[in-house]
Each structure stands twice: as structure tokens, then as C-alpha cells.
Amino acid sequence: MTGTAAPPGARIDAPLLRIAFILVLGTFMATVDATIVSVGIDTLADDFGASLTEIQWVSTAYLLAVVAAVPASGWLADRYGGRRTWLAAVGVFLLGSVLCALAWSAASLIAFRVLQGLGGGLLPATGQALLARVAGKERTGRVISVVAVVPLLSPVLGPLAGGSLLGVAPWPWLFLVNLPIGLAAILLARRHVPEVPPSPRRAPFDLRGAALLSPGLAVLVFGLTEVSHGRALPAALGITAGLAMLAAFTAHGLRTRGTPLIDPRLFARPPFGAAALALLVLGASVFGTMFLLPLYFQTGRGLSAWEAGLLLAPQGLGAAAGSVLVNRAIDKAVPRTLVVTGIALILAGTVPFTQLGHEPPGAVIATALAVRGVGMAMVGAPVMNIVYSRIEPAQLPRAAGALNMLNTVGGSVGTAALAVVLQQRLEARGPDVSGAFGDTFWWVLGFCLFAAAGATRLPRTPRSPE
Incomplete structure (x- = not known):
């Protein structure tokens, strides 16, 4: 069974x-795992x-591995097929989860988190590309609007799930909880997800690009992380080396006669x-x-x-409500208007968060989070739909990876x-801790304004039916 584009006007049926x-x-597994461990840091240290x-x-280590793995997702899907790549990524993620639960030292846990992150980094991009390919251009927008809410809920659910697990079980269950979810996903995918064939072009792996892009991104993020920890020399070396490797990759991607890992064009x-x-910029803000x-x-x-996780729940509820709204409007409204x-x-x-120094009441914070959740749902899915519905099916894996x-x-x-700003x-x-947090949120506002400037260049009209 192979994925084919749906005819115009096709509805979102039960199989899809x-x-x-x-x-x-x-x-869900990959994005929740990025935050579920955060509440257990003290326990692990002890x-x-x-x-x-x-x-x-x-x-x-998990974050750096995710960043390093994402660029390779497009080539892997082209070479081995979307479903096979996705199943392999779930398997690597589960293997890493089991090894993390069996870790005997901090060093071994960090090493196994790298393996887990390599699998987790492939899952969102590969899953989105596979889903868009199966849905076809006419149904991509509505189905993406349903699944795009998951990454918005994960930062809220991760700390809640981690706190709940640590309240009743030892820390290995922060990782073992992935097993039933992942095994169910593998069994269901083998039965119900159609096989999308590999690309007939079978482009060779861009080894030079991979040696520059993935390590360059990881080193850059490492350098920025060192800035936040106040370590000047590692930060300077990481940022300089990361930017140099990314510049070299861009030059390579523009000049190579083969297919680059991510095409700068x-x-x-x-x-x-x-x-x-x-x-x-939205990722930076969210x-x-x-x-x-x-x-x-x-x-x-x-x-x-x-308690902190519960206070964040309104954002998840807002995101869920926003996804329902987007699902109904995404095929009718102007994409730029939604974004x-x-x-x-x-x-x-x-x-309201810029005024944290004045201790706003809980009702104001909850309302602000709910409004943010609705807004986030109205950005992610329409932006992905704009790209996925206007690109050739063969280019979907690499576009999703980018x-x-x-x-x-x-x-x-x-x-x-x-x-860094908060520090x-x-x-x-x-002693005015709340005021310091309020000052930092002015930078978040700046990120949002920058994203708005980019959104004004999105298409004015919906995609014309083919």
C-alpha cells in the first residue's frame, strides 16, 4: 500500500x-521527553x-542530539522510505529509554540520552512528512492542524508527568514510561500506516554537509548554553566554531553538484x-x-x-481550543491572516508577563496563558500547511526536516x-526576582514582533486548487 494524494475536496476520514x-x-514521546526529566534533575543529582x-x-545532551539528528531526517526518508525511517527512529528512541533507565552513573545516563535524542530528533519531521504525503495536498492543512497541537502541549505535560511519576515511583520510570507508548506506536504503524516508497533518485548521502551542519548546530547550541552558565571561554569557542561550520555548510550547499543535506536555496x-x-522566532518565543x-x-x-505545571495548564487548553478553530478555518481563511x-x-x-514585578493575580496569568495557547495553535499548523501544500511530494521529507x-x-x-538576559x-x-523575570519577557515580546515581520511575507491568498 502506498500513499497517494487525495482528490480535491476529500474529507478527513477515519483511516487518516x-x-x-x-x-x-x-x-509526543520525543517532545515530552525533552521536558519530563527537568523536574527530576535534583533527584538524579542525589x-x-x-x-x-x-x-x-x-x-x-538530549537537546544537542535532537538538533544534530533533525537535518538527516530528509535523506533517511528519501533513501529508506518514510514509514521504515519512522519505525527505526521509534526503535532507537525506545532502546535509548531502556538504557537510560538502567544507567549506573551520571556519565552513562548522559551517553544514553544522546542515543535517545538521536531517535527523538527524527520523529517529528519524519512523521509530519509521512502524514502530509499520505493525506495529499487537499487534506494536509486540516490534518496538520490536529497533530500540531502536540508539541504545544508537551512543555506543559512534561513537568506534570515527571512530577506525578516521581511522586509514586523511582526516577527510572521517567524513561520506562516511554515503552508502552512506543511499542503501541510500532504495532499500530505496522498495521495501519501505509508504506511510502523511497525516492527513485536515491541521492548519495551528503557526508561533507553532515560533517558541517549537524555538528555545527550542536556546537552553536552548546556555546549558547555555556553563555547562560557564565562560562566565557567555552561559550566563545562554541559560538565561533558553530557559526563557522554553518557558514561553511551554506557555501557547500550552494556549490555542490549533489543533493545537499538541507538545500540553502x-x-x-x-x-x-x-x-x-x-x-x-516562534520557537524561540514558545x-x-x-x-x-x-x-x-x-x-x-x-x-x-x-503546582507550577498546573498553572501552565491553561496554555495547553488554549492550544487545544485553537487547534479546533484552525481545523475549521485553515482551508477557507487567508493563510497570512491566520498566522x-x-x-x-x-x-x-x-x-501581562512583562509586569511580573507587580505580582499579577493568578486569574490574569491563567487568562494570558490561554490566549497565548490559542495564538500558538494559529501559527504552527498554518505555516506548515503553507509549505507542505505548495511543495512537490518528493521534496516533503527534506522540507519537513528543514x-x-x-x-x-x-x-x-x-x-x-x-x-543570559535573565541572569x-x-x-x-x-532581591526583586519577579521584576527580573518581567524585564526578560520584554525580550519575548521582541521575538514575537520579529516573527510578525516575517509573517507579513506569507501568501496573501489561499493556494489555488490544482
């Missing part, structure tokens, strides 16, 4: 929804006798460039906020991880940048 549900299980600086690499083609900019708010709730207001409206809602929902790479890098860079404001504000 079933496929979407199965593929989104992989994205059990392994490691310092917080050392054990923080349990999270950082994609970003010059409308609407891909504007969509990529919107996702890059993941940066999910870094700042739990920290504020716990350090500024003295709440537990569980710009979503960014405007994110801006409106961010403004978009997910930018969203991941945006989240990583945004979080690291906001950590500076904490030093300047002294």
Missing part, C-alpha cells in the same frame, strides 16, 4: 485520523552523587523563507517562555514543580538567550 494519531505518538552542573547535561523560495523565519515561567513560579512564587492573528494573540498574552530543524534551533537559541537582570535587580 487513525494514521495521524499513530504518527503523533512518536512526536542518586548519582553528581553536581547540578554535571547532571544538567542529562537535559543538554529552499530558504530563498517563497513562501518557504518567510515560513521558516516565522517558525524560527520554548523560551516555557523555560521562564516554571522557573518564575518556583523561584519567584515558591511553588512546587507540580498574523495568532502572533497578535501571542503578543497580547505575553504583555522546518523542524529551524523550530528546534529557534527554541534552543531562544532559551539560551533568555537565560543579567537578576544581578541588576538584586
Whole structure:
């Protein structure tokens, strides 16, 4: 059985929804795992006798591995087929999860998190490309609007799930919880997800590009992370080396006669460039906020991880409501209108957080988070639909890899940048912790304005039927 484009006007039927549900299980595991461990850092440090600086690499190693793996997702799907690549990624992720649960030291846990991150980095991009290929251009928008809510819910669900598990079970269950989800996903995918054949071109692997792009991204993110930790020399070396490797990859991608890992020319083609900019900056805003708010709730207001997670729940509810709205409007409304409206809602929902120094009441924070959630749902799915519905099916895996790479890098860079700003404001504000967090959210507003500028270059009209 092979995936074929749906005829114009095709509805979202039960088989397609079933496929979407199965593929989104992989994205759910990978994105929740990026945050579920955050509440267990103290527990891991105690059990392994490691310092917080050392054990923080349990999270950082996973993030770097995800960033390094994403660019290869397009080539792997072209070479081996979308479903086979996705199933292999789930298998690698589960193997890494089991090994993490069996770790005997901080060093072994960090190494196994790298393996887990390599599998997790492939899952979102491969799943999106496979789903878009099976759905066909006429159904991509609506089905993507359903599954795109998962990455928005994950930063909320991760800390809640981690806090709940640690309340009743030892830390290995932070990783073992992936097993039933992953095994169910594999069994269901083998039965219900159609086989999409590999690309007939079978382009050779871009070894030079892979040696520059993936390590370059990882080294850059590492350097930015070191900035947030106040380590000047590793930060300078990491940022300089990362930028140099990315510049070298761009030159290589423009000059090579083969197929580059990620084609730099994609970003010059409308609407891909504007969509990529919107996702890059949106990732910085969304993941940066999910870094700042739990920290504020716990350090500024003295709440537990569980209580902080509950306070973040309105954003998840808003995202779910927004996805329903987008699902109904995505094939009718002007794409740019949806995205710009979503960014405007994110801006409106961010403004109250710039006033954290005045201790806004919980109702204001909950409302602001709900508004932000609706806005985020109105940006991610329409942007992906704009790209996926205007690109040839054969290019879907590489386009999906590029978009997910930018969203991941945006989240990583945004979080690291906001950590630096927060540290500076904490030093300047002294005991006024809430005021320091409020100052930092002005930078989040700046990210959103930059994303709005990119969104104005998106198409004015819906895609014409073919």
C-alpha cells in the first residue's frame, strides 16, 4: 500500500485520523521527553552523587542530539522510505529509554540520552512528512492542524508527568514510561500506516554537509548554553566554531553538484523563507517562555514543580481550543491572516508577563496563558500547511526536516538567550526576582514582533486548487 494524494475536496476520514494519531505518538514521546526529566534533575543529582552542573547535561545532551539528528531526517526518508525511517527512529528512541533507565552513573545516563535524542530528533519531521504525503495536498492543512497541537502541549505535560511519576515511583520510570507508548506506536504503524516508497533518485548521502551542519548546530547550541552558565571561554569557542561550520555548510550547499543535506536555496523560495523565519522566532518565543515561567513560579512564587505545571495548564487548553478553530478555518481563511492573528494573540498574552514585578493575580496569568495557547495553535499548523501544500511530494521529507530543524534551533537559541538576559537582570535587580523575570519577557515580546515581520511575507491568498 502506498500513499497517494487525495482528490480535491476529500474529507478527513477515519483511516487518516487513525494514521495521524499513530504518527503523533512518536512526536509526543520525543517532545515530552525533552521536558519530563527537568523536574527530576535534583533527584538524579542525589542518586548519582553528581553536581547540578554535571547532571544538567542529562537535559543538554538530549537537546544537542535532537538538533544534530533533525537535518538527516530528509535523506533517511528519501533513501529508506518514510514509514521504515519512522519505525527505526521509534526503535532507537525506545532502546535509548531502556538504557537510560538502567544507567549506573551520571556519565552513562548522559551517553544514553544522546542515543535517545538521536531517535527523538527524527520523529517529528519524519512523521509530519509521512502524514502530509499520505493525506495529499487537499487534506494536509486540516490534518496538520490536529497533530500540531502536540508539541504545544508537551512543555506543559512534561513537568506534570515527571512530577506525578516521581511522586509514586523511582526516577527510572521517567524513561520506562516511554515503552508502552512506543511499542503501541510500532504495532499500530505496522498495521495501519501505509508504506511510502523511497525516492527513485536515491541521492548519495551528503557526508561533507553532515560533517558541517549537524555538528555545527550542536556546537552553536552548546556555546549558547555555556553563555547562560557564565562560562566565557567555552561559550566563545562554541559560538565561533558553530557559526563557522554553518557558514561553511551554506557555501557547500550552494556549490555542490549533489543533493545537499538541507538545500540553502529552499530558504530563498517563497513562501518557504518567510515560513521558516516565522517558525524560527516562534520557537524561540514558545520554548523560551516555557523555560521562564516554571522557573518564575518556583523561584519567584515558591511553588512546587507540580503546582507550577498546573498553572501552565491553561496554555495547553488554549492550544487545544485553537487547534479546533484552525481545523475549521485553515482551508477557507487567508493563510497570512491566520498566522498574523495568532502572533497578535501571542503578543497580547505575553504583555501581562512583562509586569511580573507587580505580582499579577493568578486569574490574569491563567487568562494570558490561554490566549497565548490559542495564538500558538494559529501559527504552527498554518505555516506548515503553507509549505507542505505548495511543495512537490518528493521534496516533503527534506522540507519537513528543514522546518523542524529551524523550530528546534529557534527554541534552543531562544532559551539560551533568555537565560543570559535573565541572569543579567537578576544581578541588576538584586532581591526583586519577579521584576527580573518581567524585564526578560520584554525580550519575548521582541521575538514575537520579529516573527510578525516575517509573517507579513506569507501568501496573501489561499493556494489555488490544482
